[in-house]
Each structure stands twice: as C-alpha cells, then as structure tokens.
Amino acid sequence: MKKLLRLLFSRAVLVGCAILIQVFTLVIMIWKFGNYFIYFNTVSSLLSAIAVLWIVNNNRNPAYKIAWIIPIMLFPIFGGLFYLMFGRSQLSKRNKRKMKYIYNTMSPALNQDENIITEIALQDKNAAGQALYVEKYSSCPIYRNSFSEYLTPGEVKFERLKEELKKAQKYIFLEYFIIEEGVMWNSILDILTEKVNQGVDVRVIYDDFGCLTKLPYKYDKHLKKLGIKCCAFNPLIPVLSIRINNRDHRKIAVIDGHTAFTGGINLADEYINACEKYGHWKDSAIMIQGEAVWNFTVMFLSLWNYLNNTDEGYEKYKPLSYTQNELEKDGYILPFADTPLDGEAxxxxxxxxxxxxxxxxxxxxxxxxxxxxxxxxxxxxxxxxxxxxxxxxxxxxxxxxxxxxxxxxxxxxxxxxxxxxxxxxxxxxxxxxxxxxxxxxxxxxxxxxxxxxxxxxxxxxxxxxxxxxxxxxxxxxxxxxxxxxxxxxxxxxxxxxxxxxxxxxxxxxxx
The missing domain is CATH 3.30.870.10 (Endonuclease Chain A)
Structure with a gap:
C-alpha cells in the first residue's frame, strides 16, 4: 500500500496528471467552441492549413513532417494548434540570443590546427573532409596528441571512472542524462564529496526529464548543500510546453581537462549490471586523454554558462601540459557536440x-x-x-x-x-x-x-x-x-x- 501511495504521489505521476488535465481541458474547450462558433472552426482549420504548409516547406526530416501532417489533417480543429505548441524545436528569442552568444564564445576557444588537416589529407582526403565538416558545424577541431581507451561493459567504465575521479586535483565536470541513487551514483557521490572537501571544483548537470523518476525533487539543492555546484537541464514544470522535446542526452565526465569519458553509460545501476531489468546490459564508453579533452571541457562550460546565465571564460580550465602517456600518438581524435537548434543533423x-x-x-x-x-x-x-x-x-x-x-x-x-x-x-x-x-x-x-x-x-x-x-x-x-x-x-x-x-x-x- 505504501508503494502504491508513493507511486500515486510521485513527481512523475503528479506532473503527468497535470499535463493530461491541461491537454484534456484544451481539447474540450476547442471542441465546445467548434460546436457553437462557425468562425472558430474556420480559424482553427485555417491555422491547421497554415501549419501543414509550414511543415511541408521547412527543412525538417520528411518522416517527421508526415508524422505531424496526418494528425493535423485528421483533426484540423486542434491539430494545427497542437503543432504550434509541441511540434517545433525552437527557443524563445531571448534564449536564442543567449545560445548564439554561447556558441560565439566557443568558436575562438576551439582552434583547428590546419597542419593536422593537411597531414590527414595526405593519408585520406575523405577523412580530412569529415573532420572539416564536423569542425564547421560544431566548432570542434580534430587532434593528434591524444590517447583513447575503449571501455565495455559498463562495469569496466565504472571502475575506470572512479579511478580517474580519485586523481582529480582541480575540477570535475559531470553531465548526464540519467543519474539515479544506488550503488553506482552513491559510490561516485562519495568521491565527489571527498574531492569538494579537498578544494576541487565539482560541477554536475543532469537532465530533469531523464531523472524525473530517478532523483528526488530539487535534487540539485541537495548537491549544493554538499558543496557540489549543480543545475538541472530544462527543469520540468507541470505546464504544456515544447521545451520537453529537447533533452540533454549527453554523457560527459571531464577530470582536470586532461581526461574525459563519454558513451552510452548513465550513472545508474542497470548500466553496470548492479541490478537486472532487461537481462544483461551491454554498454560501452570511450576514455580519452590529452589535447582532445579540451573539446569536452568547452562543451560542458558553454552549457553551464547558458544554464546559469554566466559568462565564465574557458582558458583557465585548459591544462598547461599533459603527461607523456597522454601525448602518445594514437591516430586522430575528434570529440563533437550535436544540437537540435542549428538545423544541421x-x-x-x-x-x-x-x-x-x-x-x-x-x-x-x-x-x-x-x-x-x-x-x-x-x-x-x-x-x-x-x-x-x-x-x-x-x-x-x-x-x-x-x-x-x-x-x-x-x-x-x-x-x-x-x-x-x-x-x-x-x-x-x-x-x-x-x-x-x-x-x-x-x-x-x-x-x-x-x-x-x-x-x-x-x-x-x-x-x-x-x-x-x-x-x-x-x-x-x-x-x-x-x-x-x-x-x-x-x-x-x-x-x-x-x-x-x-x-x-x-x-x-x-x-
């Protein structure tokens, strides 16, 4: 009974019910207006027609267009309105200006060494072209002086991550779609708390939607009490909004600017098979060391500035030197970010x-x-x-x-x-x-x-x-x-x- 009550009064259920009530109310209002006002029907149908024209002529994926056009044509009275409310991935003008400013600050911090592109082109022009394309649309350059280590399954990455976190002397940046209390996160949190007490700058970004059923409400405040700087991406509120469409699905860990991790592994127990939900969980990650880590450092800090309305510089977080192991030649490495807001898939x-x-x-x-x-x-x-x-x-x-x-x-x-x-x-x-x-x-x-x-x-x-x-x-x-x-x-x-x-x-x- 306690579990049932806890579920019924959980944040996920309460937010879901609030949104469903708003959707239901909106549909009923439109339907009632449609029954009594011919003008409302006309305006709604015209709005749906405009929405379809807009969808057909924009640069979105054709399958995504069809998925919206069908319900709009089937329900023209409120289909167009629903598309305008939920079908677009757009920020407000104010947030667009903020995001543009952030990206403008990223570009000068990430400079491509043209000698590396020339070097790659001598081996494979296609590889050089791929690097140039990614650099053009993400500002992220490719590096030579870096090292990579493939980690699989999640248990291996977990142990390697803990090992590197314990070495941190200056800062730790963590950005994850899902964080859940349990063996994995609690072990990492113990390390983070210890590092904070040693004077290390520890920051955490988590996606609020991804953690909706995983973390207590306002968990960021709990971390702040421990001395960990924290913010939630797109805090979920029980109001109809297109913001829920865009989530921070990234998984990034940066230690002192010389070591970084990414991959599919979130900070929750199923990812390391500490609990079994769907049989054995097969996952993977990559650890990189050396100059290429700088891309991840800038990625994290740029989003941190956006979420916190700050204008913190990047250069002070760039390591002055790297160890010999990190400078071993190991091919070419290009960490990059992808955003839904620039129109480039x-x-x-x-x-x-x-x-x-x-x-x-x-x-x-x-x-x-x-x-x-x-x-x-x-x-x-x-x-x-x-x-x-x-x-x-x-x-x-x-x-x-x-x-x-x-x-x-x-x-x-x-x-x-x-x-x-x-x-x-x-x-x-x-x-x-x-x-x-x-x-x-x-x-x-x-x-x-x-x-x-x-x-x-x-x-x-x-x-x-x-x-x-x-x-x-x-x-x-x-x-x-x-x-x-x-x-x-x-x-x-x-x-x-x-x-x-x-x-x-x-x-x-x-x-």
Missing part, C-alpha cells in the same frame, strides 16, 4: 558520411533502429555494393513499443543484404559504428529520430586509433552471443499486429 550526417564511404565493412551497435528513408537507403546501398553491413540491436527491450518499431525496420534492410543480430543475453545500449579498420564513432547518439533531431548529443570520431580495433574486436566477440535475424519468422505475424506496426512506424518520429 550533425550526428546523422557523420554516420551517413561513414556509411557512404565504406569499402569493406560497417558494424553498428544501437539500442533503437528507427531510421529515416535516407539512412535506410544508405545502409541498403552499402550492402548491395558488397559491403559487409552488420547491426546489433537488443533481444530484450527496455521499451516494448519502441522495440516493435525497431523490428519493423528489419525487413527492407535484410532484403538488401544487411545482417541484423539481436543480443540474446539482454539489452544492448551501446551506440557505436566502426568502419574499415579506419573510423569509429562512439557516443550518445542513437539511430532514432529523437537522438538524431531533438536531443543535445555528443560523440567521439576516431581515425586510425587503437580503439577502432578494440571496438571491432568487441563487436565480433559480441556476435557470438547474438542470434541472426531472418525473414521467415516475420511471415506468420498476424495481420492485426502488422497493422499496428504500420501505425507505429508512421508516428515513430514522435516517439
């Missing part, structure tokens, strides 16, 4: 560039496979031209409806020659792609619409690093624990399930 374009330029193989880990037409065509064409394209997705889902949509994308890919596997021990949350023994990307970017178009994300692009081979070897080893998917098992799916899948696929961009 950077994460997807990085994936697409690698897929289109592949010569031998493409190996992909992704928890969700909800693709737009362009990505489906790119993967299919790669397989048709003889590239070994393999994708690993979960066998046990964390979200049943999303997994159903993921499986609905299997058929056209398999028919084109793409090999799809499901990780039979449980859930795979890793997000990575490795291509031709040359390139790899590992980070927070899922192959779904939210990750590619609506969330703040980050990743590391690597060229000719040792970790590229580590990711490849891990992928090949993981295949031993997977089952390959064939089309026969889908031929006998009942017609009504196929119909449900068709509907889910239409609205997949909104999930």
């Amino acid at each position: 950077l994460g997807e374009s990085v994936y697409m560039n690698l897929i289109n330029s592949a010569k031998d193989y493409i190996y992909i880990y992704t928890p969700y496979l909800i693709l737009d037409h362009e990505m489906t065509v790119a993967l299919s064409l790669a397989a048709k031209r003889g590239i070994d394209v393999r994708i690993v997705t979960p066998f046990i889902p964390d979200k049943i409806y999303v997994h159903a949509v993921t499986r609905s994308y299997y058929r056209p890919l398999i028919e084109s020659g793409v090999k799809i596997y499901e990780y039979t021990p449980g859930f795979i949350h890793a997000k990575s792609i490795v291509v031709d023994d040359d390139f790899a990307v590992i980070g927070t970017i899922n192959l779904d619409y939210r990750s590619l178009y609506l969330h703040f994300e980050c990743a590391v692009l690597m060229y000719k690093t040792r970790s590229v081979f580590e990711i490849k070897d891990d992928f090949i080893d993981t295949l031993k624990k997977c089952k390959i998917i064939n089309l026969d098992e889908y031929k006998n799916i009942p017609w009504y399930k196929k119909f449900i899948l068709l509907i889910l696929r239409v609205f997949a961009p909104l999930m």
Whole structure:
C-alpha cells in the first residue's frame, strides 16, 4: 500500500496528471467552441492549413513532417494548434540570443590546427573532409596528441571512472542524462564529496526529464548543500510546453581537462549490471586523454554558462601540459557536440558520411533502429555494393513499443543484404559504428529520430586509433552471443499486429 501511495504521489505521476488535465481541458474547450462558433472552426482549420504548409516547406526530416501532417489533417480543429505548441524545436528569442552568444564564445576557444588537416589529407582526403565538416558545424577541431581507451561493459567504465575521479586535483565536470541513487551514483557521490572537501571544483548537470523518476525533487539543492555546484537541464514544470522535446542526452565526465569519458553509460545501476531489468546490459564508453579533452571541457562550460546565465571564460580550465602517456600518438581524435537548434543533423550526417564511404565493412551497435528513408537507403546501398553491413540491436527491450518499431525496420534492410543480430543475453545500449579498420564513432547518439533531431548529443570520431580495433574486436566477440535475424519468422505475424506496426512506424518520429 505504501508503494502504491508513493507511486500515486510521485513527481512523475503528479506532473503527468497535470499535463493530461491541461491537454484534456484544451481539447474540450476547442471542441465546445467548434460546436457553437462557425468562425472558430474556420480559424482553427485555417491555422491547421497554415501549419501543414509550414511543415511541408521547412527543412525538417520528411518522416517527421508526415508524422505531424496526418494528425493535423485528421483533426484540423486542434491539430494545427497542437503543432504550434509541441511540434517545433525552437527557443524563445531571448534564449536564442543567449545560445548564439554561447556558441560565439566557443568558436575562438576551439582552434583547428590546419597542419593536422593537411597531414590527414595526405593519408585520406575523405577523412580530412569529415573532420572539416564536423569542425564547421560544431566548432570542434580534430587532434593528434591524444590517447583513447575503449571501455565495455559498463562495469569496466565504472571502475575506470572512479579511478580517474580519485586523481582529480582541480575540477570535475559531470553531465548526464540519467543519474539515479544506488550503488553506482552513491559510490561516485562519495568521491565527489571527498574531492569538494579537498578544494576541487565539482560541477554536475543532469537532465530533469531523464531523472524525473530517478532523483528526488530539487535534487540539485541537495548537491549544493554538499558543496557540489549543480543545475538541472530544462527543469520540468507541470505546464504544456515544447521545451520537453529537447533533452540533454549527453554523457560527459571531464577530470582536470586532461581526461574525459563519454558513451552510452548513465550513472545508474542497470548500466553496470548492479541490478537486472532487461537481462544483461551491454554498454560501452570511450576514455580519452590529452589535447582532445579540451573539446569536452568547452562543451560542458558553454552549457553551464547558458544554464546559469554566466559568462565564465574557458582558458583557465585548459591544462598547461599533459603527461607523456597522454601525448602518445594514437591516430586522430575528434570529440563533437550535436544540437537540435542549428538545423544541421550533425550526428546523422557523420554516420551517413561513414556509411557512404565504406569499402569493406560497417558494424553498428544501437539500442533503437528507427531510421529515416535516407539512412535506410544508405545502409541498403552499402550492402548491395558488397559491403559487409552488420547491426546489433537488443533481444530484450527496455521499451516494448519502441522495440516493435525497431523490428519493423528489419525487413527492407535484410532484403538488401544487411545482417541484423539481436543480443540474446539482454539489452544492448551501446551506440557505436566502426568502419574499415579506419573510423569509429562512439557516443550518445542513437539511430532514432529523437537522438538524431531533438536531443543535445555528443560523440567521439576516431581515425586510425587503437580503439577502432578494440571496438571491432568487441563487436565480433559480441556476435557470438547474438542470434541472426531472418525473414521467415516475420511471415506468420498476424495481420492485426502488422497493422499496428504500420501505425507505429508512421508516428515513430514522435516517439
């Protein structure tokens, strides 16, 4: 009974109920007005028509357009109004000015060494072009003097992260989509508290929506009492708003400017298999050391300035020197950020560039496979031209409806020659792609619409690093624990399930 009462009065349920009441009230008001005022019907329908014209002529993904056009046309009285309220990823003018200012301060702090681009171009013009593209649209340069270490599963990253946190002398920056009290976070919090007492500058950013059911209300205040500087991204309030569309899905840890971590692993127990929710949780991360860490430092500080309305400079957080181990040559490393607010689908374009330029193989880990037409065509064409394209997705889902949509994308890919596997021990949350023994990307970017178009994300692009081979070897080893998917098992799916899948696929961009 206590658990039921705790659930009923939890923040998630209360906020959800408040929003549902507002939605219901809005629908009833519009419906009632529509019954009594012909002018209101006319205005609402005109608004819906304008919304459709706007959607058709903007630069958004076509599938995302269709997912909105259908409900607007089916419910013209309030469809257009709902799109204007929830269908756009736009900031207010004031916040746009703030964000633009932040990005303007980032660019001077991140300077590309042109000699490195020239050096890469002599080896592979495509690699140099990829680096130039990412630098142009994220301001993040590529580095030579850096080192990378692939970490999998989550337990390995956890131990490595604790080891590096204990070494911190100046600052620790943590930015995560999900933080949840438990073995993992409590262990890290003990270290952070100890470091604060030693005079280390410790800062934490967490996504309020991502932590809605994970952390107590106003948890940031609790951390501040411990001496940890903290803020929540997009604090959730029980009011209808488009702000819920844009979430901070990044996972970043920066220690003293010389060591950084990113990948799929949040700070919660399922990510390290301390508790089992969906079978064995397969995840991965990358640790980088050396000059490339500066990109992550600037990423974190720029968002910190935005959230706290501050104008703190970056240079004082840049290390004066690096240890010899960090300066070992290990290929080229480019950490980058992707934002939904600039109209450039950077994460997807990085994936697409690698897929289109592949010569031998493409190996992909992704928890969700909800693709737009362009990505489906790119993967299919790669397989048709003889590239070994393999994708690993979960066998046990964390979200049943999303997994159903993921499986609905299997058929056209398999028919084109793409090999799809499901990780039979449980859930795979890793997000990575490795291509031709040359390139790899590992980070927070899922192959779904939210990750590619609506969330703040980050990743590391690597060229000719040792970790590229580590990711490849891990992928090949993981295949031993997977089952390959064939089309026969889908031929006998009942017609009504196929119909449900068709509907889910239409609205997949909104999930």
